[in-house]
Amino acid sequence: DAKTTQPTSMDCAEGRAANLPCNHSTISGNEYVYWYRQIHSQGPQYIIHGLKNNETNEMASLIITEDRKSSTLILPHATLRDTAVYYCIVRGEFNQFYFGTGTSLTVIP
């Protein structure tokens, strides 16, 4: 079962920052938080992952709370091509990924 909960859907204006929250209150000390996105009828695309420090790459930033029970993915300047379903994942005992329902992000022109 997925260890994360996310809002079902969100809208964001093009050019604005998209902030996607995720709760993972049962995360244990050595488990990473992963973010992927899936554009319709394609395989999921890796975005970013982190353990406890904030992370940034060319796609996004990941902010993890100090107690690690939640995190936020930030797309700094959303474009129409960022419209997708975003999944926050904490791996299972044997490195499996159990996907939750994700957040369907719609970027509005």
Add this chain to the structure above:
Amino acid sequence: GAVVSQHPSRVICKSGTSVKIECRSLDFQATTMFWYRQFPKQSLMLMATSNEGSKATYEQGVEKDKFLINHASLTLSTLTVTSAHPEDSSFYICSASFRDTDTQYFGPGTRLTVL
């Protein structure tokens, strides 16, 4: 880097036939590969985990005799759907990871339609 391919991208078959889907890691050695299934408007469901050279571990409710998984090399895993039925029609996606990392890299998926 970390590119995963799947073949075929689409397949249509008759009920009762078997279908093989290939998953390849193109630029890295995948010690572990995963197979997922996704029905329309639903999330990905993990079917099985396979490590190179050993038997796959199936998730609860997934029939191992129906979904045969082979991971014979560090770059190739195959999923064979045996005696396919219309309810097996779905989007099948594989992913691969390499030693010492949990990051999974996903293939583009295979759309299976069983008539």
